[in-house]
Amino acid sequence: MADPDPAFPGSLFDETPAYSYAPADYAEGELVSVLTTQPLDRPLDYKAPPGGVADGAFVLVPLGPRLVMGVVWGRGRGGFDLSKARGINAVLPVPPMREEMRDFLEKAGAYTLTPMPAMLRLATRAPGLTDPPSMRKVYRMGEGEPDRMTDARSRVLAVLEEFGGLAFTLKELSEAAGVTSSVIKGLVKQGAVSEENTPRDLPYPTLDPSLPGKALTEAQEAAADDLRAGLRAGSYGTTLLRGITGSGKTEVYLEAVAAALAQGRQALVLLPEIALSAEFLTRVEQRFGAKPAEWHSGVTMTERRRTWKMVAEGGAQLVVGARSALFLPFRDLGLIVVDEEHDSSYKQEDGVLYNARDMAVLRASIAGAQVVLASATPSLESWVNAQAGKYRRVDLKSRFGAAVLPEMKAIDMRAEEVPSGQWISPALRQAVNQRVEAGEQSLLFLNRRGYAPVTLCRACGHQIECPQCDARMVEHRFLKRLMCHQCGENMPVPETCPKCEAEGTLAAVGPGVERLTEEATALFPEARIATLSSDLFSSARALKQAVATIAGGGADIIVGTQLVAKGHNFPALTLVGVIDSDLGLHGSDMRAAEKTFQLMRQVAGRAGRADKPGQALMQTYQPDHPVIRAILSGDEEEFWNAEAESRHQAGMPPFGRMAGIILSAEQADVAMAAGMELARHDGPIRAAGAVVYGPAPAPIARVRGWHRVRMLVKAPKGVALQRAVSDWVAGVRLPKNLRLAIDIDPQSFF
Numbered sequence: 201m202a203d204p205d206p207a208f209p210g211s212l213f214d215e216t217p218a219y220s221y222a223p224a225d226y227a228e229g230e231l232v233s234v235l236t237t238q239p240l241d242r243p244l245d246y247k248a249p250p251g252g253v254a255d256g257a258f259v260l261v262p263l264g265p266r267l268v269m270g271v272v273w274g275r276g277r278g279g280f281d282l283s284k285a286r287g288i289n290a291v292l293p294v295p296p297m298r299e300e301m302r303d304f305l306e307k308a309g310a311y312t313l314t315p316m317p318a319m320l321r322l323a324t325r326a327p328g329l330t331d332p333p334s335m336r337k338v339y340r341m342g343e344g345e346p347d348r349m350t351d352a353r354s355r356v357l358a359v360l361e362e363f364g365g366l367a368f369t370l371k372e373l374s375e376a377a378g379v380t381s382s383v384i385k386g387l388v389k390q391g392a393v394s395e396e397n398t399p400r401d402l403p404y405p406t407l408d409p410s411l412p413g414k415a416l417t418e419a420q421e422a423a424a425d426d427l428r429a430g431l432r433a434g435s436y437g438t439t440l441l442r443g444i445t446g447s448g449k450t451e452v453y454l455e456a457v458a459a460a461l462a463q464g465r466q467a468l469v470l471l472p473e474i475a476l477s478a479e480f481l482t483r484v485e486q487r488f489g490a491k492p493a494e495w496h497s498g499v500t501m502t503e504r505r506r507t508w509k510m511v512a513e514g515g516a517q518l519v520v521g522a523r524s525a526l527f528l529p530f531r532d533l534g535l536i537v538v539d540e541e542h543d544s545s546y547k548q549e550d551g552v553l554y555n556a557r558d559m560a561v562l563r564a565s566i567a568g569a570q571v572v573l574a575s576a577t578p579s580l581e582s583w584v585n586a587q588a589g590k591y592r593r594v595d596l597k598s599r600f601g602a603a604v605l606p607e608m609k610a611i612d613m614r615a616e617e618v619p620s621g622q623w624i625s626p627a628l629r630q631a632v633n634q635r636v637e638a639g640e641q642s643l644l645f646l647n648r649r650g651y652a653p654v655t656l657c658r659a660c661g662h663q664i665e666c667p668q669c670d671a672r673m674v675e676h677r678f679l680k681r682l683m684c685h686q687c688g689e690n691m692p693v694p695e696t697c698p699k700c701e702a703e704g705t706l707a708a709v710g711p712g713v714e715r716l717t718e719e720a721t722a723l724f725p726e727a728r729i730a731t732l733s734s735d736l737f738s739s740a741r742a743l744k745q746a747v748a749t750i751a752g753g754g755a756d757i758i759v760g761t762q763l764v765a766k767g768h769n770f771p772a773l774t775l776v777g778v779i780d781s782d783l784g785l786h787g788s789d790m791r792a793a794e795k796t797f798q799l800m801r802q803v804a805g806r807a808g809r810a811d812k813p814g815q816a817l818m819q820t821y822q823p824d825h826p827v828i829r830a831i832l833s834g835d836e837e838e839f840w841n842a843e844a845e846s847r848h849q850a851g852m853p854p855f856g857r858m859a860g861i862i863l864s865a866e867q868a869d870v871a872m873a874a875g876m877e878l879a880r881h882d883g884p885i886r887a888a889g890a891v892v893y894g895p896a897p898a899p900i901a902r903v904r905g906w907h908r909v910r911m912l913v914k915a916p917k918g919v920a921l922q923r924a925v926s927d928w929v930a931g932v933r934l935p936k937n938l939r940l941a942i943d944i945d946p947q948s949f950f
């Protein structure tokens with residue numbers, strides 16, 4: 201499916217447009233079907249405009265009194281009085297949506313049970329697509345001579361001379377020459393400077409895959425070869441790139457990116473914590489000589505539109521982005537890398553519920569592209585797929601260079617004496633002191649933001665809760681507020697107990713990172729301590745800056761949440777102390793063991809990444825818990841085998857299928873009654889061989905004032921789950937004041 205167009209990339213640089221309209225599939229007046237982002241249950245029919253129109257064209261159509269954007273989605277259905285049909289108002293000057301993309305949206309919509317208008321919204325998340333192509337004026341050396349030469353004029357011409365044929369904006373040129381814009385306008389009048397209109401959205405700088413990469417180790421080279429072979433095949437395939445932390449997975453998959461670019465195809469790298477990718481962008485630039493396009497919430501609207509258009513036209517070879525980058529209109533996608541593929545942030549938990557990892561595989565299978573799933577601790581799903589031979593598997597078993605995996609040890613908290621209100625054991629304290637003396641860094645890891653998870657009245661026992669949610673308010677001393685981690689509600693810390701009105705009785709209970717910092721400051725008065733938690737930084741830039749300072753040796757002790765577990769390189773870090781290793785083990789989540797295992801191994805992987813060996817100390821009250829033992833033993837295959845076996849026994853994913861149903865309403869009884877009604881009419885579910893559980897109040901029974909009730913559908917593997925669920929839900933009349941969300945393959949059950 202590789203596009204043989206030799207003009208790729210950056211083909212906008214020559215004068216011909218980088219895309220052309222497909223020959224019109226429908227002549228003027230023929231009836232076509234148009235999908236819009238409006239919440240209608242099907243595409244509407246319109247008449248093709250003068251000149252005809254092709255499938256996939258972006259168009260403006262009248263809907264009631266308004267004009268809305270849509271995409272031509274095949275032949276119209278007709279079946280009504282043709283003279284009543286309205287016409288397409290305009291065909292928009294953006295590249296038509298490729299058939300492959302339409303196919304992807306339909307399949308992804310069918311998989312996640314998402315209506316097509318919502319899918320189209322995902323694929324058109326760029327502003328200004330309906331605007332005329334935006335132009336701007338640029339200035340170059342002209343043919344003519346100025347009537348008289350002034351100092352200012354000669355400076356302008358000198359600048360243009362110096363930069364060869366390059367074009368400048370008015371602002372750039374006047375600044376470079378140190379003249380006012382009227383000087384330049386004067387030169388334009390005389391033809392000495394030429395003024396041209398060019399499209400505002402310019403292609404991204406060309407990445408050069410032939411630049412030399414780092415010299416790879418033998419094992420890395422072998423892994424890179426495997427990935428390159430996949431790309432040479434030119435068809436779909438998925439590879440699980442499983443490499444221990446610090447083994448050079450990034451270096452290896454950049455070689456796969458190079459191979460895709462060398463073929464003239466595009467590549468997409470998905471990262472979980474996109475705000476933290478400064479280091480990654482630098483690595484791309486070092487490898488390919490220029491920065492890639494970025495796509496995430498921190499990117500400006502102008503840049504989003506540029507990326508969207510350039511991806512479609514072929515003026516962007518590589519996109520580094522968050523999960524929604526999967527819905528960009530790639531012209532010829534050859535490779536998708538999902539870095540840290542196990543990360544739970546790939547599952548969208550708001551709006552359209554999709555798992556970017558699974559959708560990447562779907563998109564690639566349609567585009568004839570390769571997928572690389574990279575992780576030190578793959579998800580059980582991917583591990584099982586690799587075991588079953590559905591995915592290829594490539595392993596990197598040792599760290600790069602002199603670095604070795606850290607030694608892992610438990611600190612048995614039952615035997616340690618820790619005063620109440622403190623959490624750092626004497627054993628951990630001693631280990632940190634050693635590092636401070638040796639000039640090395642330590643990380644104290646606690647996966648809890650804020651100062652304290654509970655605020656309790658010592659007089660009456662009341663705990664302060666969110667007024668809207670079934671959740672306790674978390675004290676954030678740095679912000680001087682109590683915050684709800686569910687809905688963001690916040691309030692000042694009250695002086696008196698809201699229940700018994702006693703004064704000065706409210707006490708912080710339990711630790712958060714801010715409190716841990718306080719304790720560390722008291723225990724290690726000589727050390728420089730930095731706290732890394734997402735809410736302590738006002739911007740992604742401030743956070744990046746802090747990370748860079750720490751990496752440069754600007755702290756002795758780092759106190760951090762899971763923000764630090766991912767992808768950072770702190771070369772001087774040799775000790776990781778996990779404050780509460782038991783934190784994730786409890787709770788009803790079937791993935792508790794898997795998630796704890798992944799998080800602990802990732803955090804431990806931050807230590808000893810350079811030449812000095814590292815150590816990870818895990819404080820635990822349950823050193824004999826099977827998960828803790830598996831983490832310590834480092835025998836990952838054994839852990840996965842055991843975990844796979846227990847899920848198999850229970851018929852849980854990936855050995856069975858599940859769908860979560862979340863019903864929410866402003867009145868608790870409305871949600872519960874709807875759940876009962878669904879449960880009574882579960883015919884389509886039973887007919888498919890599946891079972892409905894519930895309704896039951898959700899573990900978090902109220903969010904933002906809405907009461908939540910959950911149901912769970914469990915099915916054996918081969919069942920057509922989506923069909924059964926949609927038939928079931930469609931067969932029950934639900935009240936208007938109820939929200940229903942369907943979560944196929946749920947990851948969380950709150």
Ligand SMILES: Nc1ncnc2c1ncn2[C@@H]1O[C@H](COP(=O)(O)OP(=O)(O)OP(=O)(O)O)[C@@H](O)[C@H]1O
Pocket residue numbers: 414415416417420443444445446447448449450451452575576600766767768769805
């Ligand atoms: N062949 C190589 N030559 C030079 N440096 C290398 C090489 N391979 C890896 N490195 C360096 O080793 C460090 C770890 O590599 P990289 O970040 O690619 O590993 P990773 O497996 O992606 O790590 P993690 O999963 O922990 O994020 C980086 O600083 C990287 O630049």
Ligand SMILES: [Zn+2]
Pocket residue numbers: 666667668669671684685686687688689903904
């Ligand atoms: Zn709340």
